[in-house]
């Protein structure tokens with residue numbers, strides 16, 4: 084491997100023999116730089132960025148804490164591993180609270196050093212991936228709040244823009260939660276009527292007797308309870324856009340009146356015969372199959388043809404899975420608690436779930452996960468169980484960890500993480516230990532020893548050809 088493509092590690096220790104030891108363990112797989120004291124390390128950190136920093140805690144002058152703080156100030160995604168004498172483990176734990184990734188207590192096993200550094204590097208890579216996604220999010224095309232770079236989403240947005248420019252009726256189709264309301268607002272915002280009002284009405288939420296007066300208004304005394312005259316939503320939307328949500332739910336008699344209003348561009352308030360001119364562009368939406376509704380006699384054919392002039396279908400999430408990471412991160416950012424992102428397992432579960440409730444369901448799932456998440460990133464366990472979890476690794480359940488004394492809990496969590504990490508490595512490289520060792524930055528023999536220690540069998544991951 085060339086020097087440039089090898090991950091970089093800075094080792095800081097005031098004892099020459101320790102620097103030599105680390106160089107020997109890590110020198111094969113990493114580009115190792117050494118610093119004999121904290122001041123030299125600080126100077127190096129000012130001039131360049133490292134992937135991982137391994138530093139002794141106790142040093143004269145600038146100590147491991149000073150190095151840790153400088154790293155986190157300059158390059159937060161650089162991972163720091165502390166080296167400590169067994170007696171000062173509480174200090175190391177304190178350092179982990181300040182952002183160190185892990186610690187090694189002396190005396191340590193060379194395999195352990197290689198594994199901890201490999202895991203620190205894997206975490207940095209993950210973090211960089213999330214950062215990349217965030218940049219993509221910042222640069223993502225957003226059509227009046229509609230996010231998505233997939234082909235179906237780009238096509239839908241292009242259609243919405245086209246429909247917005249002309250003044251005809253737009254019909255939005257799509258399953259629940261696909262963004263029909265957002266699309267209606269986008270049509271308005273993109274249209275020449277954008278300075279006018281946007282009036283939305285959910286046709287399914289009103290009792291049948293009220294829909295008509297809501298839409299067309301009524302005269303004083305038109306019916307019991309009509310104590311004053313009322314302007315209908317059609318009139319209110321004049322000069323702007325009237326959004327008829329769930330138009331498939333309109334009662335048949337109101338459908339007749341809606342059809343006439345659209346045809347004549349005028350309305351009659353309930354209880355009067357005087358026509359009033361209205362100038363509202365109608366955007367209608369439904370999750371129903373209107374053609375089937377027509378066939379079943381629940382929707383008037385004439386109204387269907389009048390609405391079905393320019394139709395845009397909002398694609399369900401399962402047809403645009405590539406938008407999922409972006410949307411998930413968008414809702415994470417909106418959720419109000421600053422979390423770093425998702426673990427790879429959580430992201431995999433999100434992108435493979437069926438999402439019958441589409442974007443709305445995703446938004447709710449992320450909000451719930453943010454509320455329950457304990458760590459800096461959303462984990463598989465934080466997601467609603469109905470997403471269908473993929474098989475987990477060998478991690479101990481948190482209850483059993485809580486019962487162990489602190490040090491043992493840390494160790495056994497570490498073991499579980501190591502086993503997960505080794506399993507993931509074997510999966511990625513189909514049991515090829517040479518390639519896996521290369522990626523993990525350790526020698527083949529060391530990886531063999533670790534696999535044996537953690538009971539992970541490379542043979543189990545070999546693909547049968």
Ligand SMILES: Nc1ncnc2c1ncn2[C@@H]1O[C@H](COP(=O)(O)OP(=O)(O)OP(=O)(O)O)[C@@H](O)[C@H]1O
Pocket residue numbers: 228229230231257258259260261262263264265266370442443446
């Ligand atoms: N492409 C998108 N990008 C960002 N947010 C979206 C997108 N699509 C939908 N949303 C968000 O998802 C939620 C549901 O969207 P919306 O209410 O527009 O869906 P809908 O199709 O009207 O659903 P329903 O049929 O259930 O009324 C909203 O919070 C909306 O902001």
Ligand SMILES: [Mg+2]
Pocket residue numbers: 263264328
């Ligand atoms: Mg809606």
